[in-house]
Amino acid sequence: MSVGIRHDDLRRRNRAMVISAVRRDGQPSRTEIAATTGLSHSTISAISSDLIGECVLMEARGETTSLKRGRPQVALALNPDxxxxxxxxxxxxxxxxxxxxxxxxxxxxxxxxxxxxxxxxxxxxxxxxxxxxxxxxxxxxxxxxxxxxxxxxxxxxxxxxxxxxxxxxxxxxxxxxxxxxxxxxxxPVIVENDCNMMAEALRWRNPERYREDFIAILLSHGIGMGMILKGELFTGTHSSGGEFGHMIHKPDGARCRCGRRGCVEAYAGNYAIWRNAHGLAESSEPAANIVDDDMQALAALAREGDGPEREAYRTAGEALGFGLGSLFALIDPAPVAVVGIGAAAFDLIEPSLRAAIARTAGGQHSGSISFDTEPDERxxxxxxxxxxxxxxxxxxxxxxxxxxxxxxxxxxxx
Amino acid sequence: MSVGIRHDDLRRRNRAMVISAVRRDGQPSRTEIAATTGLSHSTISAISSDLIGECVLMEARGETTSLKRGRPQVALALNPDxxxxxxxxxxxxxxxxxxxxxxxxxxxxxxxxxxxxxxxxxxxxxxxxxxxxxxxxxxxxxxxxxxxxxxxxxxxxxxxxxxxxxxxxxxxxxxxxxxxxxxxxxxPVIVENDCNMMAEALRWRNPERYREDFIAILLSHGIGMGMILKGELFTGTHSSGGEFGHMIHKPDGARCRCGRRGCVEAYAGNYAIWRNAHGLAESSEPAANIVDDDMQALAALAREGDGPEREAYRTAGEALGFGLGSLFALIDPAPVAVVGIGAAAFDLIEPSLRAAIARTAGGQHSGSISFDTEPDERxxxxxxxxxxxxxxxxxxxxxxxxxxxxxxxxxxxx
DNA sequence: CTCTTTTTTTCGAGCCTCAAAAAAAATCAT
DNA sequence: ATGATTTTTTTTGAGGCTCGAAAAAAAGAG
The missing domain is CATH 3.30.420.40 (ATPase, nucleotide binding domain)
Incomplete structure (x- = not known):
């Protein structure tokens, strides 16, 4: 039941727009803000003058050696204080x-x-x-x-x-x-899912690549996901949602940390890769924690030659690939950022991941799906x-x- | 790069709001519209007077035996012409x-x-x-x-x-x-996915049940889905999206009409149920079309006694259940409408569907997930x-x- | 020092929404 | 019937907001 726009909302929203333009674009001039927001120069002038008066923004009078003729633009910046x-x-x-x-x-x-x-x-x-x-x-x-x-x-x-x-x-x-x-x-406090925050950060770090639609996947002890769709953080109807790691890869399959069976995480989480690499049963209890160094060592072994370690990473890639394929069936392919210690072993995961995706509905354009890696999630x-x-x-x-x-x-x- | 709100947008949006309030609420009075939109009486009065002048709305002077005292409300209605x-x-x-x-x-x-x-x-x-x-x-x-x-x-x-x-x-x-x-x-023409339109219609038909978040699943020759999340029709980043039927149920599993293998549809579409009921190989070619009467007969057989027919429906339910479980992992559980000929056999599908969901992340509240059926999708x-x-x-x-x-x-x- | 160019500010007009008051249209009480 | 009461709707005036045009400001070019 959407609500009408009150007259005072107008100013409020346009103020928000100016601030977000400054936050997004670094140090834009009033003229640039007018261009990006589509508002008139007079409006931008009035709003930014207010904001400067309230010490939200400030004029950044850096010595810009303007090559152009005419009155130089003055950059607006956020006031750190x-x-x-x-x-x-x-x-x-x-x-x-x-x-x-x-x-x-x-x-x-x-x-x-x-x-x-x-x-x-x-x-x-x-x-x-x-x-x-x-x-x-x-x-x-x-x-x-x-x-x-x-x-x-x-x-x-x-x-x-x-x-x-x-x-x-x-x-x-x-x-x-x-x-x-x-x-x-x-x-005021908000409590957010870590992977959602990863997605949020990626958008600020690299707006060129991570703009309207993209996915951030955390490969760590568990598997997490943050997703931005149509420019908005995607959350569930009741919860933070996006529990990619607990989509079902194989019905009644390997034992997951969550207590259920067959989740993607039960094949691609650190503990799952570890379990498979050591030939433990899929039904065996997930390890509580595995330090990064041990995972690095495992990856090194897998790179050395074909063996259970490499096979474990292959299995992980397959689970991730089929999971992503199912996800892409719902939302269409989008750029993916692979984050966390698992990203350091993405060379071991990628081949089987791509092979799996190619066998799914999302795989129609599997060649064009691109992965970025970032090993450190913190x-x-x-x-x-x-x-x-x-x-x-x-x-x-x-x-x-x-x-x-x-x-x-x-x-x-x- | 969102755009500022111009001054003339204001009227435009509030007009839209008034019209949609009239379309949604049947025949609301100006006072009711003011209440639901949060706009003032004067604004609603001005806008509705305009709209009546333009023959978009009309006053519905039905003989309402108002039990209340005071000036009676005059209902506003859409002008059919x-x-x-x-x-x-x-x-x-x-x-x-x-x-x-x-x-x-x-x-x-x-x-x-x-x-x-x-x-x-x-x-x-x-x-x-x-x-x-x-x-x-x-x-x-x-x-x-x-x-x-x-x-x-x-x-x-x-x-x-x-x-x-x-x-x-x-x-x-x-x-x-x-x-x-x-x-x-x-x-002007728009081309839309049929299941998305099913979801749209359900919201108009039963806004009580189908409000902010719900799912409409079409069980027919293929499996389709339309989904409304946070009050908006959910579409993919590039396409109409929501291809629930082509989420992967079993990697490299049964042959699907789409040419790939293991899709939910390859277990729960009419052709898949038919194939399983007749003991055909999962790799056999999907039938081109199966008339509704044949499916009804199959369901009747399944109801008569335990046999391959009942097992086929059980398998379909399981595929749907695990698929929904994976979906619910992403979006959290939501009300589900089951539409199409498959809804007529939902009694055969539901037990295994619920059992499967209960074994997934979405199954945390599997008891509270509710299904409605509507056999005729047209x-x-x-x-x-x-x-x-x-x-x-x-x-x-x-x-x-x-x-x-x-x-x-x-x-x-x- | 003046001219040109570009950015920013100022000013008046035109809308829009709102609150308050007025008008309208019914019921209730006598 | 008639006036009081109640509720809805319209009218009115005030206050804000954005816009376009004009003016002012601040540079470089000649």
């Missing part, structure tokens, strides 16, 4: 938090190793609260206030990005992180998390109707 | 066209049996042009003009809804129906097609900025 956000990443045995300024630069950072699989529920929650608190404390000194906290976590969140419903990193379920952190710090997740938090701030600074100046003036006053 | 559209449905060996008035009522209808599988490309195109021409001719007499043609067809279209890329009903591919029909009739497809054409008209009557009155006045003048 307009806001600060916190990006928290929780993954297997690892917790990190970063404080990010409005331009996306890291102000402070903190890492901790945890035994997430065996920690108590309260302990895990407390650790997250602590690490955020520590970041905030350090900021307190500089006088800036955090306006938004984004928590990226391996696992399934609800569609409202408030609750961690399920995660492989701890047996505890339904942890309402958003409520817990909001109660503690009084700052920076991606943190970047995506930060950008997610920042774009939320972008849309909150020009506030819900009533006092758009108030909230931003507070930020500006700092 | 505001526009007329054509809904054309092309399926296996069957072509139909209907002329629909602005309220969605059928004005004229025409059916033809064709041998689509063996017709020449030009012949097939000519038949479609003919049947539309015939409908238009008949209308010419009544003086009304068709403003939009929508063609629903089994198969894959491009994302722009202009070209039939591939279809099982004829070996010919890449037929640019939209261009062909537009060239002939000078009326009326649904026609309805969806009509509504699709009409909603396009809804959004074209308040035109692209310049002369919104012109086009609608033409319609009104008729």
């Amino acid at each position: 307009a806001a600060v956000v916190a990006a928290v990443v929780l993954s297997l045995n690892f917790l990190s938090a970063a404080i990010i300024d409005y331009t996306g630069h890291v102000v402070a950072e903190e890492h901790r190793r945890l035994d997430t699989q065996h920690m108590g529920r309260e302990d895990l929650i407390q650790q997250c609260i602590d690490i955020v608190g520590q970041g905030l404390d350090r900021l307190q000194l500089s006088g800036r206030r955090v306006l938004r906290i984004a928590l990226a976590v391996q696992g399934i969140t609800d569609a409202q990005a408030r609750i961690l419903l399920w995660t492989p990193i701890t047996p505890h379920t339904d942890i309402p992180f958003a409520d817990l952190l909001e109660a503690r710090f009084g700052i 920076p991606l997740i943190r970047e995506g998390c930060a950008m997610r938090a920042l774009t939320f701030v972008d849309q909150e600074i020009f506030a819900p109707g009533s006092q758009p100046q108030e909230s931003s003036r507070q930020a500006a006053a700092i | 505001a526009a007329v559209v054509a809904a054309v449905v092309l399926s296996l060996n069957f072509l139909s066209a209907a002329i629909i008035d602005y309220t969605g009522h059928v004005v004229a209808e025409e059916h033809r049996r064709l041998d689509t599988q063996h017709m020449g490309r030009e012949d097939l195109i000519q038949q479609c042009i003919d049947i539309v021409g015939q409908g238009l001719d008949r209308l010419q007499l009544s003086g009304r003009r068709v403003l939009r043609i929508a063609l629903a067809v089994q198969g894959i279209t491009d994302a722009q809804a202009r070209i039939l890329l591939w279809t099982p009903i004829t070996p010919h591919t890449d037929i640019p129906f939209a261009d062909l029909l537009e060239a002939r009739f000078g009326i 009326p649904l497809i026609r309805e969806g097609c009509a509504m699709r054409a009409l909603t396009f008209v809804d959004q074209e009557i308040f035109a692209p900025g310049s002369q919104p009155q012109e086009s609608s006045r033409q319609a009104a003048a008729i």
Whole structure:
């Protein structure tokens, strides 16, 4: 039941558009913004003048040796001090938090190793609260206030990005992180799936390649996916969705970490490759964790010669290929980014993956499907998390109707 | 690169909102529209007064015995003569066209049996042009003009809804129906996948059940799917997408009509059930067509006792269940409508389907997943097609900025 | 120093939405 | 019947927003 457009929405949306144009295009001039948004020069002038007055934007008077004649364009830039956000990443045995300024630069950072699989529920929650608190404390000194906290976590969140419903990193379920952190710090919080944040980050890193439609697949202990379709992050109807790793590859097949059988992950996750490479039964219990070095060693063995190791990677590629084929049957092929330790062994996976895709509906253009690899997922997740938090701030600074100046003036006053 | 909101967009969008509110809610009063859209009474009053002046809407002065005190609400209704559209449905060996008035009522209808599988490309195109021409001719007499043609067809279209890329009903591919029909009739044309139109129709028929997220599955000779996610028709990045029937059930499994192996359809399409029921090899060639009566007879046999027929339906259910499980892994569970002749045998399919789903990631809430059945797909497809054409008209009557009155006045003048 | 070019700001006109007031159209009570 | 009451719809005036045109600003070119 869509709602009518109120008169004041107009300004709000166009303000958002100007801010996002500045965030996206680096340092555009007013004229460039007018061109990309299709709004008139007068409108852009008025809006950017407001935003500068509110200390959201600033004129970047860099000494641009303009080769052109005429009045030189003045570049607009985000004001780094307009806001600060916190990006928290929780993954297997690892917790990190970063404080990010409005331009996306890291102000402070903190890492901790945890035994997430065996920690108590309260302990895990407390650790997250602590690490955020520590970041905030350090900021307190500089006088800036955090306006938004984004928590990226391996696992399934609800569609409202408030609750961690399920995660492989701890047996505890339904942890309402958003409520817990909001109660503690009084700052709006969102909880997002890590792979969704990877996709978000890829779009910022390489908008040429990752624009309207693409897929980011995490090959790690488990298999995760983040997907952007028609320019929007794809989520499930109730949860963060996109559980590519738990699509069924072979009905009643190998045992998956999730307790079911035949999932793609049960053939292509680290533990599955490990299990197959060591000749263990497909029904045997998945290993709890395998360190990256061991996986690297496995890949090295597979590269040395044909044997069970190479076969394990071949099997993984096949599972991924058929899974992608099924996915492409639904959404059509799109560029794929392969992220995580598995990307370091993508040379071993790719041949059987492509062969499998070619045997599916998505394989009609299998030659044109392109894969990019990025072995380290952590920076991606943190970047995506930060950008997610920042774009939320972008849309909150020009506030819900009533006092758009108030909230931003507070930020500006700092 | 989203574009700013111009000042004149505002009116245009709010007009669209009012029209869609009237189409959706039957005969709402101005007050009700103000409530559902969130716009003020004055705005609704102004817009509806315009629309009535342009003969798009009309006041429905039905003798409503208002029980309430106060000035009675006057219901607004669509003006049936505001526009007329054509809904054309092309399926296996069957072509139909209907002329629909602005309220969605059928004005004229025409059916033809064709041998689509063996017709020449030009012949097939000519038949479609003919049947539309015939409908238009008949209308010419009544003086009304068709403003939009929508063609629903089994198969894959491009994302722009202009070209039939591939279809099982004829070996010919890449037929640019939209261009062909537009060239002939000078009326805007869209070409849509039949299952997408089924989904569209279900939303109009039963908005209570089919609202934001649901799936319509066609069980027929092949397997088709239309899906609405977050209130929007889900399409692929390049094509109409949603080729559920060609998700992989068993890698390198049974032979599918599409030439590949192991697709869901190769286990659950009519030809697959037939093949399994008759003990034919999974690698044997799919039958070209099986009449509904034969399928009904097969279902009757299956109901009589345990045998190869019942087993064939069991296998079909299992393929559908694992397929839905994989789908639900991506999008989370949602209500499902089972449409087509297969829905008449859903009692035979459901047990194994549910058992399979329960063994997948989507099966977490398998008990709460609900299925509706509707054995006759044709009326649904026609309805969806009509509504699709009409909603396009809804959004074209308040035109692209310049002369919104012109086009609608033409319609009104008729 | 003046002319040209390009960017940015200013200004007035034209719409649009909104809130409040007024008008309209019915029922209820006497 | 008639006036009071209630509810819906229209009218009116104010305030905002965007736009195009004109003016101002800020450079290089000659």
